[in-house]
Structures are given as structure tokens and as C-alpha cells.
Amino acid sequence: MSRPPRLCSCGRVVPHGTRCACQIASSRARNARHDAKRPTATQRGYNSEWRAARAEHLALHPCCALCSAPANVVDHIIPHRGDKALFWDRNNWQSLCTSCHSRHKQRHEHRA
Incomplete structure (x- = not known):
């Protein structure tokens, strides 16, 4: 129907x-x-140094932290909002698949 x-x-x-x-x-x-x-990605810190660190993190943590699917996004658990110390704190990183990052994480950040 x-x-x-x-x-x-x-x-x-x-x-x-x-x-x-x-x-x-x-x-x-x-x-x-x-x-x-909004500043560009490079202006927000996502430069070649970030891309290298991101690739290394994904190699060490290849599965999504939320659903165990193959991960392709390195997410900041606590949004850094421009704080360079929090941006580079690897304890604040988690691997996520695009679906979980788009759905769960973005919904959580918009509520905050």
C-alpha cells in the first residue's frame, strides 16, 4: 500500500x-x-601531515569502531574545534566507516 x-x-x-x-x-x-x-580542509589542519597520520592509523585500526566494517575515516572522538593539541591527540582518534561517521557521529555532534 x-x-x-x-x-x-x-x-x-x-x-x-x-x-x-x-x-x-x-x-x-x-x-x-x-x-x-567555513575554512578549507587545509586551513582546518587536514594537510599532508594529517593524511600520512590518518593512513597510519587506518593501517593499525582497519575496522569501524561502531560496526566492525572496513573503516575509511579517522574521526576525532571529542571534536577538536580548532584545538591543535586535541586534533593531534591519537587517543582521541577512532576508525569509522563512512556510514557510521555520517549517521551516528554527525547526529551526536549536532546535538551537542
């Missing part, structure tokens, strides 16, 4: 499970404003 369409705040009827074009445009504009203010 399919679910009925819904009415968007802009007045358009939208099929269940999809986003209205106005919502997509609004999200893109909001993300663009956020990205324009």
Missing part, C-alpha cells in the same frame, strides 16, 4: 518520500552560506 502525497508549505502536492523543489533549493542555499564561511 502506498502512502498518500503531502502538501508542502509552499502549497505544492509532493509524493510521499520525496522533497519539494523549494525545500531542495532552500537546503542548497543554506549549505552554500555555511560553506562560504
